Amino acid sequence: MLKSLRKNTFWLLLARLSTQGLGLIFLAVVARRLVVADFGQFTAFASILLVGNTFTTFGTDTLIIRETARTQKITPLITSTIALQLALAVLWLLVTLALRPSLPLLLYSLALFPLAFFSVFSALLRAFERMRLFWGLSLAAAGLILIPAFVSHDLLTLCIWLLGGQILIAIIAAGICSASLPDFRLPPILDFSKLLKATWPFAALTTIAILSQRLGTLTLYSLTGDVSTAYFSSAARIVEGLKIGHFAVLGALLPALARVGSELRGDFRLSLIYMLGLSGLLAWGVTMVARPLITLLYGAPYIPAANLLQILIWSLLPYTISAFISVELVANGAERGLLTATALSFLIFIFLYIVLIRAFGLVGAVWAGLSGEFLQAGVFVWVRKRYVLAKILEPSQASSPKEHPG
DSSP states (O other): OHHHHHHHHHHHHHHHHHHHHHHHHHHHHHHHHSOHHHHHHHHHHHHHHHHHHHHHHTTHHHHHHHHHHHHOSOOTHHHHHHHHHHHHHHHHHHHHHHTOOOHHHHHHHTTHHHHHHHHHHHHHHHHTTOHHHHHHHHHHHHHHHHHHHHHOOSHHHHHHHHHHHHHHHHHHHHHHHHHHSTTOOOOOOOOOHHHHHHHHHHHHHHHHHHHHHHHHHHHHHHHTOHHHHHHHHHHHHHHHHTTHHHHHHHHHHHHHHHHHGGGGHHHHHHHHHHHHHHHHHHHHHHHHHHHHHHHHHHOGGGTTHHHHHHHHGGGHHHHHHHHHHHHHHHHTTOHHHHHHHHHHHHHHHHHHHHHHHHHHTHHHHHHHHHHHHHHHHHHHHHHHHHHHHHHHHHHHHHHSOOOOOO
């Protein structure tokens, strides 16, 4: 089991490293080809699409990984999931149309339809622990996104090319699953009303979590404008890119914890300690080289983001705690507890971002992001005590001999 866990962690780490590395190159190229204001607008669009993709996925990728890992076979859950995601994508698009978006944002929103297929197929690869294929698919997806960055000179062209790339990668994902997974097929589409009931906690918590993650960008975009958004997003994207180790370790732990549970408790704690140490080293290192790193990636116009990065990078430490507790809660079937923690944290983030951005502008956004992560970690620790520790202690309390009077 431990050998399999290490192997899966390696491939997920490689997948995350590939996608984050190529993603940073993509953003660096786009930042240099667009003016700062247009780049800020694009990062806001990307945040909106990420929230939309999280909402339309509706937490079903986590459910697919957990349930398929347990049964080791493809069930009608897959096609019900695709149908649900496509229906939600239509709903999201209708709401977007009602808000009269710009043409680039409208075209970019259409990517939710191929992303529905991509999310299901990539979740299947992870559920069957075909992590090498998942790495190949992730590498192909990140590589294809580089093409629009180099051939686009304006925001509209960039969004058109990105939409075409998402369609192509969804087709590639279907081909990989068809060729590699046993008995891969798409069963008839069934009623997904039961799926809605089963996945709404996942959907709510993942959507709220992504909103919390992108709240700084979206709040800055609405309160201060494009340029501040560009500076904040350039720093935040580096921090997100350094979460590759978290993704790899936690991605490998989720199906394993869902399958064997308590047997991996020691490995889970050890992984948390290692990741806290790694996060601290990364934060210290980036603080030392923030200015040349920003200049190398984005160019001289983005130098003001260096001071922001030196503060925001330390959010890796509390994020590590929150991320590990999140996976532990999901593996133990405590999605509602995780939803409670995530919703409470989201309210904290909203308060901090609005108050501190209005008071201190761009610097306030960075301090809101950092302090919000620490407060969120505290909330998650509290929820874990209520849901996970209580479940762990139940068997020992039930099996302990009762004292009899006299």
